[in-house]
Amino acid sequence: QAQDAAAGEKVFARCKACHTAEDDTNKVGPSLKGVLGKTAGTHEGYKYSPAMVKAGEGGLVWNEQTLTEYLHSPKAMVKGTKMAFAGLKKDDEIANVIAYLKQFSQ
Ligand code: HEM
Numbered sequence: 001q002a003q004d005a006a007a008g009e010k011v012f013a014r015c016k017a018c019h020t021a022e023d024d025t026n027k028v029g030p031s032l033k034g035v036l037g038k039t040a041g042t043h044e045g046y047k048y049s050p051a052m053v054k055a056g057e058g059g060l061v062w063n064e065q066t067l068t069e070y071l072h073s074p075k076a077m078v079k080g081t082k083m084a085f086a087g088l089k090k091d092d093e094i095a096n097v098i099a100y101l102k103q104f105s106q
Helices: 005-010 051-056 064-072 091-102
Strands: none
Touching: 005 051, 064 091
8 A cells, every 4th residue: 555655744734733753842742753663652751641651561662553553543552542532544544644754763
């Protein structure tokens, strides 16, 4: 499935109230800079829910597969997460927003 970072930037507009990917600033949610390849719940200086910290300690690492699952239904994947977002319904929107996030994950 083709990924389109430019389309993903538009999807990311729905995340922007709580996240930035361009720098390390934490907002309501943690910065998503460098999130691909990162252990869940470990962005410096951000106070995560106990559930997200536990998920990371249990070995959850963010990659295309785990982000796809999380973005479909955050609360189903990480029970107890404080991310107040229902999830993205469309597979292409998820693939594209991951492509966007990848640009800030070198
Ligand atoms: C956590 C992505 C929308 C609030 C996270 C994490 C990811 C993510 C990957 C885990 C980060 C980590 O482990 O370091 C996204 C994407 C969004 C989105 C791609 C849009 C499609 C939102 C929105 C809000 C939000 C709209 C606020 C209403 C949070 C919070 C956390 C979080 C509070 C921390 C969760 C916890 O500690 O349990 N998000 N998010 N996110 N996000 Fe989002």
